[in-house]
Structures are given as structure tokens and as C-alpha cells.
Amino acid sequence: MKPRYRLLLIICLISALGYSYWKFAIPTHRIGIRSELVMLGDLDDDHHWTAADLEKLDAILKNPAAAQNSIVWRMDMNQNGMIDKEDLTILRALIVGGGDPYAAEEKARNRDVQFPRPRELYRYVTTSEYRSRPLWAVPYPQASDSVLDWLAGVSTSMSTSSYKEALAAAVYDEAVRFDQAWRKRQPQLLPIEREYAAKKLTHVKTLFLAGAQYEQLLALMELVEDAETLTVRGQPEFPLKLLTFRDHLRDVLGSPAYAEFKAGKQDWRAVLKIVSGHLQTDLGLSYNFETLGPPRNLTHLANYLQRAEWQYYKSTAGEGDLLLLIAYAQHDPRYLRAVSRTSKKHRDPNVENHNLPMVLLLREALRITGGDKKKAVGLLDEAIRIPYAWIKSIPREELPGSLALDNFLLPGNKEDGADKSRHWNVFGGVCIYKSPQEALDFALKREMQDLRDDKYSEDAMREFFRDMIADLNGMYHVMTVNLGLLSKERI
Ligand SMILES: [Ca+2]
Ligand SMILES: [Ca+2]
Numbered sequence: 001m002k003p004r005y006r007l008l009l010i011i012c013l014i015s016a017l018g019y020s021y022w023k024f025a026i027p028t029h030r031i032g033i034r035s036e037l038v039m040l041g042d043l044d045d046d047h048h049w050t051a052a053d054l055e056k057l058d059a060i061l062k063n064p065a066a067a068q069n070s071i072v073w074r075m076d077m078n079q080n081g082m083i084d085k086e087d088l089t090i091l092r093a094l095i096v097g098g099g100d101p102y103a104a105e106e107k108a109r110n111r112d113v114q115f116p117r118p119r120e121l122y123r124y125v126t127t128s129e130y131r132s133r134p135l136w137a138v139p140y141p142q143a144s145d146s147v148l149d150w151l152a153g154v155s156t157s158m159s160t161s162s163y164k165e166a167l168a169a170a171v172y173d174e175a176v177r178f179d180q181a182w183r184k185r186q187p188q189l190l191p192i193e194r195e196y197a198a199k200k201l202t203h204v205k206t207l208f209l210a211g212a213q214y215e216q217l218l219a220l221m222e223l224v225e226d227a228e229t230l231t232v233r234g235q236p237e238f239p240l241k242l243l244t245f246r247d248h249l250r251d252v253l254g255s256p257a258y259a260e261f262k263a264g265k266q267d268w269r270a271v272l273k274i275v276s277g278h279l280q281t282d283l284g285l286s287y288n289f290e291t292l293g294p295p296r297n298l299t300h301l302a303n304y305l306q307r308a309e310w311q312y313y314k315s316t317a318g319e320g321d322l323l324l325l326i327a328y329a330q331h332d333p334r335y336l337r338a339v340s341r342t343s344k345k346h347r348d349p350n351v352e353n354h355n356l357p358m359v360l361l362l363r364e365a366l367r368i369t370g371g372d373k374k375k376a377v378g379l380l381d382e383a384i385r386i387p388y389a390w391i392k393s394i395p396r397e398e399l400p401g402s403l404a405l406d407n408f409l410l411p412g413n414k415e416d417g418a419d420k421s422r423h424w425n426v427f428g429g430v431c432i433y434k435s436p437q438e439a440l441d442f443a444l445k446r447e448m449q450d451l452r453d454d455k456y457s458e459d460a461m462r463e464f465f466r467d468m469i470a471d472l473n474g475m476y477h478v479m480t481v482n483l484g485l486l487s488k489e490r491i
């Protein structure tokens, strides 16, 4: 054989052997799962259990609401979804034992006390797994002088295994969270904020006395959201006046004039004349609904705004961001409680069920987008469309008939589709891209067009009011929400 051929043969042989070795002997990653090893109780993230973790623990016990979710999750030593006394006992025993889990376990066993096996103090979890914040269930020393004067008499729930216990635990957690925020906000509150808060606090107390725990939980969540993210200070006046106007729209729906319209004794003009009156007195704006022009073709925000800017913000909402927001809507316990408040058809004339879940969704969208409101509104707009398609893919006959189902992740009653949520978000978006004044004008023209198209029927009139209420809620909230109010104190 010529040396040239011999060389070629050798090269071929080596290549074949190399390929076989690579193919059969080197292990390959077959699944694209990304995980991390979490050391429970390692609160300062130095991979040891030391006195520094206890210092961090003490700081969190003094100010639990300010602690980050990821840290509170690591505090749940017994992994029961609550931060309870046993978690603290386990962590302290570990540190007293010099950070050696075997020593701590042995010491506990000698005293006939159950203690986690060392392996149980670690969790190997996928990074994509949604980690709910455990509920706060340790005694709260500041309960004795809390603005929630009923809190001192409530004992911490020891379990979440029954629905009743889980609800009680959620109420306690929310109450502690509110008390923390209230102590920080209370000295700087303006008179109007005090007045609003006083009304809501009385409402919570009434629900507590009535034993209406679910409603009490949602009322507390509203207070938490107000205290942590809303302030009148430094705000332009217009968005605040929108709330007054919204309350007046609710009054009109319950007024004798509206009842007469419903009974066919009054014309639509009589009802909308009252609305014009409120627009004049609340906002100083003159509107004549009889001559009000149609809106531009405005089914979507995109048709109204500079398309390029809107598209830019929507397209920067990456797939990862969408998945985070949807995971939140599918798993966050507070959101799931809030979105579960639905009513039978026509039992929620004032759209009371809708606002809180939207407030929570926007807050999460803002967290994901780093506080950029334009991005958050774009992200939410995208997310609202996605589950809509999912629901469409389920055969109609397989959908239960008791819920608003054209978008399961979003809030609403049987009569409210995804549309109300989209409006809440879109009109809020117009406030940011344009101005609240233009958003209001856009909303009035659009809802008036719907009313005209439906020949001023009673159904259409009711939805004129209900849609306007949802629009105004979104406008007010997107304008005023401020995630940074208490965030300086994050620990
Ligand atoms: Ca540590
Ligand atoms: Ca626990």
C-alpha cells in the first residue's frame, strides 16, 4: 500500500473511533431543564448556616413585608407554605449546632425531637418553577397597637389544609403586610388619602365582625395595594377627578332616572344628560352626547397611537416576559383569590369584581419590565390575547357554564369578556402615550359608538356605564401607580 493511502486509512480509522467514543462514551444532556440548588435557611446566600443568617432573620421578623419573595421562600424550613414557629426553631437549632446539619439532627434526636434529615434542608428546583411567597404565620408583636384593632385578637393559623384555615392564614398574612405599609405611609398621608383609608378600614372591620373572610381578604388586599403603590402627592389633578366621575357614574346607574329609562318611561337622552352634567362639574368638560362624533376606528390602541412606538414596546415584550406574567396569573395566590370573585350575570352592575385583579396584573407587569409603564401596558396587552386563544382551543361543550370563560386567566363575570380587561389596560395606555384628557375623550366616543350601534337598548346602556367604569379605573390606576413608594426598604 502506498504511504499516502495508508495515511488516509489511519485518518479514517481515528475519525471513526473518535466519533464512536463521542457518540457512546460521553454523556449528553438530554433534557433542557435548568435547575438550581437552594439551601433552605441560608438567608444571606453564602452557602453556610451562620450567625449572619440569624441577623438577617431578625431583620425580616421586624419588617416582614419588605423581605424579598426569594428570601422568604428560603425561610420556609419545613416547606409547608407558611413561615411559622417551627421554621424559626429549625434554623436556630442549625446555627447553634455550628451550621452542621448532622450535628443538629443528632442533638434533636437525643432529645426526642423531630428534625429534618440534612438532605431535606436542600431543594433542587427548576428555575422556571413558580415559587409562591409563603404566608406569614409567626406571632406579630406590633399587632397590639395596630390600626387594624381586631388583629391582636386573631391567632396565627397553624395550617392551610382546609379552605377555612387557608383563608384565615391568608387574611393574617395580608393584615401584617398592610400594618407594615401603614406604619410607613401614615405620617405623610394627605387629608383625602386619610379619608379614603378610614372608609376602607371601617369596611374591613365590618367584614371581620361579620366573619366574611373572603371579602375581608380582598378588602385588605386593596388596602395593601393602595398603601404600597398609590399616592396623591405630586399627582396632576385630572386623574384624581376621574375617580369622582367614576363614582358619579355608579350613582347614575342606581338612580331613579335610570330606573325610568329601564322601564321605558324615559329616553336615553335623559340619562346621558345627567352624565354630561357630571362631566361639567367634576372635570369642567362640555359634552353633548346627542351631537358627539364617532371615534376614529379605534378597536385597538395601535390604531390610535403612533404605530411605531406602540409596536416597539410590544415587540420588546419578549417571550420570557410573557411567560413570567402568565405564570403569575396561573400561580400567584393573591391574584388567584382576587380573580376568583365573580358574580352571576348582571349581579355586578358597578364592576366591583374587576379592578383589583387588574391592579395586581399591572403591578406584576411593571415588576417584570423594571417599572416602565409603556412596556408594562404593551406586555399586558399581549398577554391578554394569548389565553384568549387557549380558551378558544377547548371544545365549547367541555367548558363549564358557570364562569366567564372566554379568558380564564382574566377577571370578570359571565357577561364580561376579555374586552373589559383590554379596555382597562388600553385606556390606561392612552393616558401614558397621549394624555388622560385624550384617553377620556377616546373612551366616551368609543362607548357612545357602541351604544348607538346597539340602538340605545337597555343592555347597551348598562354596558356603556360598566365599560366606562372599567376604562376610568384603568386610566386612574395606570397614571398613578408607583412601585417605588416603599421599595427603598427592601431587605
Ligand atoms: Ca448563610
Ligand atoms: Ca414553614
Ligand SMILES: [Ca+2]
Pocket: 446, 447, 450, 463, 464, 467
Ligand atoms: Ca363598550
